[in-house]
Structure formats: C-alpha cells, structure tokens
Amino acid sequence: VTSVDQHPPTSHAVFPATDYDLAATLTSGQAFRWRLQPGGWEGVIGNHWVRLTMQQNAIHATTARKVKSWDWLTRYLQLDVSLGAVLAEFPDDEPLRQAVKSCRGLRLLRQDPWECLASFILSSTKQIVQIQQIVDLLCQRFGQPVHIPTGHAPAFSFPTAQQLAQAEEAELRICKMGFRAPYLKAAATKVASGDLDLQQLSALPVDQARSPLLNCLGVGQKIADCVLLFAYGFQNAFPVDVWVAKALRQLYFPGQTVSHQQLREFSNSYFGPQAGYAQQYLFHFMRTRTLPRP
DNA sequence: AACCAGGACACAA
C-alpha cells in the first residue's frame, strides 16, 4: 500500500453495557486519570490512550492505535459484572436504597495494582482534584509517552515502580506530593526490587494480601483496602475515609458518638460480600449530596 | 480567609 494515511490507525469498539454510569464511575475517586473532553472521557489504561463515550446501553471506545484485543479494557471497566446481582446482595436498608437510587450504574473498576497503590499513597488527606493534579504531574514527568490521535495533546503512561525508584525525593516533590514523596519512593523501591510482589497478591486470601500492603510506609488500613478493592477486586474490602465515616455516622448511627474503630467493626460485619460496592455507593452519595447548591 | 481534603505515624496517656 502506497497511500499515505494522515491519520493514525485508530481502533473503535462498542461494548454492550447496561446499568453502567460511566461518568459517575470515572469520577468517583477510585481512578484519577480521567478527564471529560468535548469528545468523551479520555484517559490512559496501561499504555493505551483511550476515549470512552456512553451511547444507549453501550460503551464506545476509541484508541489511538490498532489493538489486537480489548481484554485490558473490558477487565478495567468490569463489563462482565452484573450490577443487579451485586446490588441484590446489599443489606436491605434505607440508606443504601437512597444511595443506589441516587447513582444507580456506579461501578467498581479493576485497576493495575502498582498504579492503584501509588495513587492512593498520594491520596492521603488530599481532595480528589488535587490527587488528579499530582498524578498528572507524575505521569508527565516520569511516565512514557503513549500513542495519541493526530493533533492531540501528549499523553503518558503511569510511571513504573522502576522509574519512580530511580527518582530523587526532591524530583518527586516537584509533583506537589509533599510529605508523601518518601512514602512513594519507598514503595517503588520495594516493588522494583521484588521485595513486594504485587502480582502474587491476587492469588491470596484478602487478609493475607492486606498485610504486605500494610508493611509499606504510608499505607494504613484505608489505603490498603482501596488497593484490595480497586485493583484486586476483593469486593468485601471496605475503605473508611472521611466521607464514608461521615456517611456511616450520619446514616447508621445518628446522634451517637462512634469511634473510627467501631465504624470499621460495623462495616466488616454488616455490609456482606459486596461491602466494597456498598462503600462506593455511600461514598459517592455522600459526596454528591453535600456539594454546594446553586 | 479559615477550614478541610478518599491518612498515616509517632507519641502520649
């Protein structure tokens, strides 16, 4: 073929997706690299730049290059999960009914463990918009360029543990992560050296997978549970952050004084096998509900 | 302009 194609060989695909609120899912504080552009939601998964749009019970995906398989995307979006089956296992109570009603279609993603661990190390006591900014800076500075559509702004992969382990703490601080810089570098070093094998954790029971994560500096119960839930798919992991704590106190213990530890004990026993999904609904419900009114 | 953010940690009592 001698013709010159000015456009790179993009790929398109359409996936049936009922009960899927793409916007809520991509902005619900589990992943930090999605931006709403005029043409749809744009982000990077692994080394794929991708644009997603929702069209009548289907998700339309565009990549900048031909792809052999879409498994990386269907896995990331968890397109084979039946939301109805998940919601059916929620406790039948008023708070969850309200939360589900307010944002039915909210999903859990299945992210890369290293990106997830690193992102949530950077998340501590930061607003979601700031986490997005830090992660963006980190990718621009330490990530690899990925293929993008012609004329599009550059996009970068999430830096590997090896790439970040080589960075100086001062370089990391340029990305505005502050006191989290030594935590990130230590985790990167641990993963790069093989001391922490993230791949291996997926084969373990939840509680055995949690402890090596907790051994990372800057990783406590909350961040460990985020990684267990958002990267490994342990759907009974239940991260309790300030919003979820607020939701639990307000919706399940109104007028009472409940310690953080008591909240953890309650959530561990009450929400059942799909506790992680319930947690995400409560988080999103609380956050969208208390936004300033116009 | 204060208050707070998808926390963790060292240290106190």
Add this chain to the structure above:
DNA sequence: TTGTGTCATGGT
C-alpha cells in the same frame, strides 16, 4: 487500646 499534633499543599 484510644486520643492528639504533625506532615505539604491548595480547593472551596
């Protein structure tokens, strides 16, 4: 075991 100060940064 449970409670407080500290850390860095900037959005609301």
